[in-house]
Amino acid sequence: MNPVQLYRQKLRTKEEAITFIRPGVDIITPILAGEPYALMKQLETYAGLDGNRLFQMFTTREVLDIDPEKLKIISMFMGTTERKAFKEGKIDLLPNHFSDIPKILKQTAKDPVVMAVVSPMDEDGYFSLGTNSDHVAAMISTASTVLLEVNEYMPRTFGENQVHVSDVTALVENHQPIPEAPSAKESEKDKLIGEYVASLIKDGDTLQIGYGSIPNAIIDNLKDHRNLSIHTEMIPEKIIELYRSGAVTNENNPFQKGKITATFAYGSRALYDFLHENQDVYMMPVNKTNHISCLQSVKNLVTVNAGVEVDFLGQANSEMVGDTYWSSTGGQSDFQLASHISEGGRGVLCLHSTAKGDTISKIVPTLNPGTPVSTSKNDIDYLVTEYGIARLRGKTIRERTKALIEIAHPTFKEELTFEAKKMGYL
Incomplete structure (x- = not known):
């Protein structure tokens, strides 16, 4: 038949x-x-x-x-x-x-x-x-x-x-339009974070990046880079601009040389049209794109993910907002760990320094009881806010605490310093 x-x-x-x-x-x-x-x-x-x-x-x-x-x-x-x-x-x-x-x-x-x-x-x-x-x-x-x-x-x-x-x-x-991602408007904070993260990315790197206003701001600052490769879990909208700018060649992608590799895509109709019958895009199951045993072959892997809050130890919560369970771990810890075993790899976690109109600091002394730890203190590498970059990997608890306070919102630096001294971290 x-x-x-x-x-x-x-x-x-x-x-x-x-x-x-x-x-x-x-x-x-x-x-x-x-x-x-x-x-x-x-x-x-x-x-x-x-x-x-x-x-x-x-x-x-x-x-x-x-x-x-x-x-x-x-x-x-x-x-x-x-x-x-x-x-x-x-x-x-x-x-x-x-x-x-x-x-x-x-x-x-x-x-x-x-x-x-x-x-x-x-x-x-x-x-x-x-x-x-x-x-x-x-x-x-x-x-x-x-x-x-x-x-x-x-x-x-x-x-x-x-x-x-x-x-x-x-x-x-069932022929009907498939769901499209809402547009993500970039704030001034996003743009500052985008500049800082882009400074950590070098020509020839392999990039894992997702959807949202911060990733969009990062991509805006990468169009003059060259010979980037994309191996990611999600193909976001802005990848099209990066691809067409000539910044992305995928020459260093060990999975499929010359191709973008990913496990899913989500964006507008323009993204879906870009993907349609595009031989330069290769889709893989998530137990290959994200698995540590597969990722160990990627050199100069830069992973970019978002966090909700981080404490002095370097523990990052990326799943819960207040008392509301917001998402889940997703591929964050997969790629964060992979960035460590990658030769020349860097793991970047981004977050605004504050929430709710600058009334809540997202750098905190300790996570609240019951808050999930999405990225552990042992796996954290770079943390970026609109106030700068803190390299936590290889730093002691006291060194981490000091570095985090330096990129916190100025309104909260005195309070955070007071709490750190009370905890014996400074």
Whole structure:
């Protein structure tokens, strides 16, 4: 049977496709734009659920309204709607390193059903996971059931995110625009941080950077750099400008020379059009892009991530804002550790020095009880605020404390110094 015949044989309505999900099995979906909304929404009216679990990650949609006895929803990295649902006890959160999610799911998921959005099938019978590879590409080969949502708005990308029609249980067609990232406006603080971080990046470096106003500001300062390579977990919007400026050649990318390598992408339609059938982009599963055993071959790896707050020891919280669980660890600790074992590597953590109109210092004597540590004191390297750069790696506790106070907001320096002396750190 040829690919077109197989396609027709496996094509279903969403109501029919969802019946392949049996009671008690676990459902796994991709991060962000790869989430199959039509299939997921159909779960709300599907009577066949009983004791199922849904593993989702950074959903862009409203959390499904389903009795948890029928479907328990577990987030692996929370977005806006998931934060609210978690605080209300409607969903749960699975602690993880992003690189470890495929292994966790293979060990714990029951007869996993993978559901994902894909680009239309090519002439050889292959679909592309498009903006995604993430944990789903690593799970498809062991999944008991594969349900795909074919969407012509999903760009066709290349790499290890291809799915052949013969490996698919059922297909549905749902052609609608895929989710786009909101624009991130750069503040004056972001621009200052961008300049400081860019000063740490050298020609020939390999860069891991994500989405947001601070990464955007950093990229704005890299257009005159040369021979940069991009190996990252997420391809952000601004990478297009860096690529077109000639700063990015990917000559030093050990995974795919001459190509951008990543595990997912999220941005505007312009980013998705840039990705579509772009041979200079290669998508890989997250247990390769982020895993320390794979990253050890990358020389001059510069990793850039964001934090919420950091204490005098150098412990960074990047997951909780006040009493609200905001996100999860993601790939931060994966890449932070990788920057240490990379020959010539640097790990950079960025944050504004204050929050809430300069009324709260984000450099603190100690993290509050119950606050998660996303990057440990042993893994921290560079910390950057709008007031400068503090190199913490190789520094003692007293040296770290002094360096952190130097890049704190001036309003809080006296208070922080007082607390440091009271703790015996100065």
